[in-house]
Amino acid sequence: MEGQKLQMHERSTNTQQLLWFFGIAACIKLLLIPSYHSTDFEVHRHWLALTHSLPLRQWYFEESSPWTLDYPPFFAYYECILSFFAHLIDPQIVDIHRGLNYESNTVVYFQRISVIVSDLCLLYGVYRLNKNLEFRKRTLMCLLVVWSPGLIVVDSMHFQYNGFLLGLLMLSISYLQEGRDLMGGFFFAILLCFKHLFAVAAPVYFVYLLRHYCWKGLLRGFWQLISMGIVVMVVFAAAYGPFLYHGQIQQVISRMFPFGRGLCHAYWAPNFWVFYIALDKGLAIFLRKLGLNIQAPAASFTGGLVGDSPPFSVLPKITPITTFIMVLLALSPCLFKAWKNPQPQLVARWIAYAYTCGFLFGWHVHEKASLHFVVPLSIVAVHSLEDARHYFLLAIVSCYSLFPLLYEAQEYPIKVLLLLLHSILMWHSFSAQITKDAAAKVTVSAKTGKQLSSLGSLSATVEKERILIGWVGKCYLFGLLGVEIWGQFSHPYLLGDKLPFVPLLLVSLYCALGMIYSWVWQLRCLMKST
């Protein structure tokens, strides 16, 4: 009885705590309602309109706006449900013609608040993940996920529904960690039907589920395989069934995978290809100096909806297939590990690794995609110091790489303060965690009764362990400051309007360094684990 009561109490404090974090974040998001929003805002509004006013079979054919529906069907259903409420509030929001570029207060409030409310899904994911953790780790996880500045920047300012989608991912991971593979697979399938970009982790899921869930003797294993297959098929049937019925699958697929877009997004995501492009440009200049006739590429990389013109002047052209193979290659050690020894506690790490690979080597990657691995990594960052150190750096770099999304003067203090606040909070919380763990270690070793002489060296190692970030990391982070100051102040002051792409290029290159470091670190960590 007492135990049960205590558990109940713990659970209620857990929800209370989560709601507190959520409430504070929601207040900030409410205050951010009038902030800048990108074209994604109009994209989502248009989707509200087209799902509301058109029959299902026209959804993927509609072309009255350049922002055609290019997400999988579940997201369209989701917009359809939202559009019902939107219609109650202001019918013009969901009017497919009169609603184009509609910017009144009602639509802004409605869409902004729908993001805040749908973040409850993320909250539930976090709740499931941390319900069995100790108090401090719980608050730490809330801090890292619910107060994530990246999510606030992308969802509540730039405008998207990443919090909701990542919530589904977190839910799936929480089930996998508990060993409930069927539910984990179910939620991942749902997630895939919301946003197909999450499919990068599908190989990891496939291998893991096959080995961990289905590899249990011939008969039972076969039964499990069948049940998993049925679950996934049901989800996919629910999503794509209606379109299959109308015979539109090809149209849906072609909308979802627009390979006509370039290798890089408008602003280059800080990934591997930035180095490739930079190398190409450098080589072109170098060879031109040598007197060779190198043609400058026709299309610039920064042109937004660029076509498939090959913008490389020296190095070989990159095709989607190349990027696909590179992602698979980078993924292979992880798949191998997952095959050899599928462990539930490592799943979060593997999934995060898969998204890292997708981010670094993928085709037409958005800078926002870094959230896909930063948020799941917070699950492991809570548990070990090594991970905390890595996470600290990664979270800052990832958030900083989102800065170019908000380029207007109005949001400048906000994005800087968001990053600053998050770094300070992370710094304090991680170092508090480290000190506590180090203290625990000292007491443990003192209890085991080691000789006094070793205590000195012990305290030295403890000192070492207390350091959250080494001098290389510190220099790197201060370098970020330098890049920012150069881009914002020195560059316009010294060079004026010349070379306008340099500040953005610098941000990309510099953040890409951090991202590559994170990838190497994760790979090393993965190889070390048994």
Add this chain to the structure above:
Amino acid sequence: MEKKGKKKVLKDKADAVNDDDDLCWWFVHKGIESSFLCIAVFGLLVRATVSLHPYSGAGNPPKFGDYEAQRHWMEITLNLPVKEWYHNSTNNDLSYWGLDYPPLTAYQSYVHGIFLRYFEPASVSLFNSRGYESYLGKQLMRWTVLSSDALIFFPAVLYFLFVYYGNHSSGRKSDVAWHIAMILINPCLILIDHGHFQYNCISLGLTIGAIAAVLAHKDLVASVLFCLSLNHKQMSAYFAPAFFSHLLGNCLKRKNPVLEVSKLGLVVLGTFTIIWWPYLHSRDTVLEVLFRLAPFERGIYEDYVANFWCTTSILIKWKRLFATQSLKFLSLVATVLTCLPSMVQQILAPSRKGFLYGLLNSSFSFYLFSFQVHEKSILLPLLPASLLATELRGPFKLLMHYALFSMFPLLWRDKLIIPYVALYALFFLLYFTPSRRREAKIHHSTTLTGLSILLTFLYLCSLLLHIIYLTIHPPKKYPFLFEAMIMLLCFSHFVLFVFYTNARQWMLSGQYTSKVKEKKLN
């Protein structure tokens, strides 16, 4: 019963073990500096997000609002010589937002004007910039408030915290963090400064600095800071009785009272002389400036402010019954009379807590009874109340609620309802930060008395009135019916609060005398 007692013991033990098992353990455990840093950055973030919203009189010609007033002062101070700032001339039309704050505000406008001129010269050019509104102009203006807050208000609060908690670190660390949040995330102040647009953070910051200096026994520094505050906004005079009586009480206790008092007097005179130097060359100019600072022609109250004169005007038409001259006298007498108890207490027995209570009581009596009070003046009593938040935990919550509520119509006119709701929720989330220890305390003290039933009833009424105000149009016969109701509710609560705090201040005195007696007996 026994079981309950046991449980409590167990719980207390658990509390002792998990003393830092607070939601904010990660920064709280390191002390005031780190707590302050985290909360200050958060506070700045909140301020920056509030400043996204519209300012008073945005896109509302011909008079616009306080934003235009501040911008106009920058324009005037930047383009005219110092002597003409308060002088009505062809270049300076005082009827259009003429300067009516003391010289320090003018100097501050001058400095900010230089900043604006650097980035957007058109926004402060003489004559042409009237009603100037632009995207960058708004950002620059907002950033001047943000930077003033960060440079004056925040350091002053840090100084106060060091002095207040420095020598007795007995308080729970999470309580300190809570206190910092209560002072820095003051929704009223944020809404007025960063939403409506004003620079209260400067004068209030200087006042906090002065308060901290008094608590640190640096009376001369305190006098200088308070004079600066007075010279930024004459409204700081609301605190003058408390400063005066506390410092006087302190001087009287020392060996050489006359010398001490004259030292303070000289410092005050010196500070005033420096600030007023450009206007001291003739009597007329001084009077001209002084006349600008005291706008008696505006009447005893404006709009619907929850003070005595405005509330009782429902029954007694003060403006019709009395001439302005006699109203001035009447309000002066009422203010002084209501200040007097707390002043006397401080002169007789000056103490740290007593001083803070004195500030609260004197500023409240000014708010309730003085001449020409504005809704925004509630910020002044709120400041000492937030400094006393750990003392007045429960009452402070309700005070903040009614203070916000009293400004609700004003903020509604400014289109600041979203920040109002968000900051209201934020404040109460921070106020009720889940903490195991506090939870136990709260559960312990939930007893139903007549007063608490009344307060809950009033609270529910005010919540209901929010919704009514937003959704229902008032009857045509009484267009300001809801404003009057809001005013009445807030006023009645403020009066209750003032009675309570005055009583608390005098109870301190009782403690003090009993302590002295004990010492003597020993």
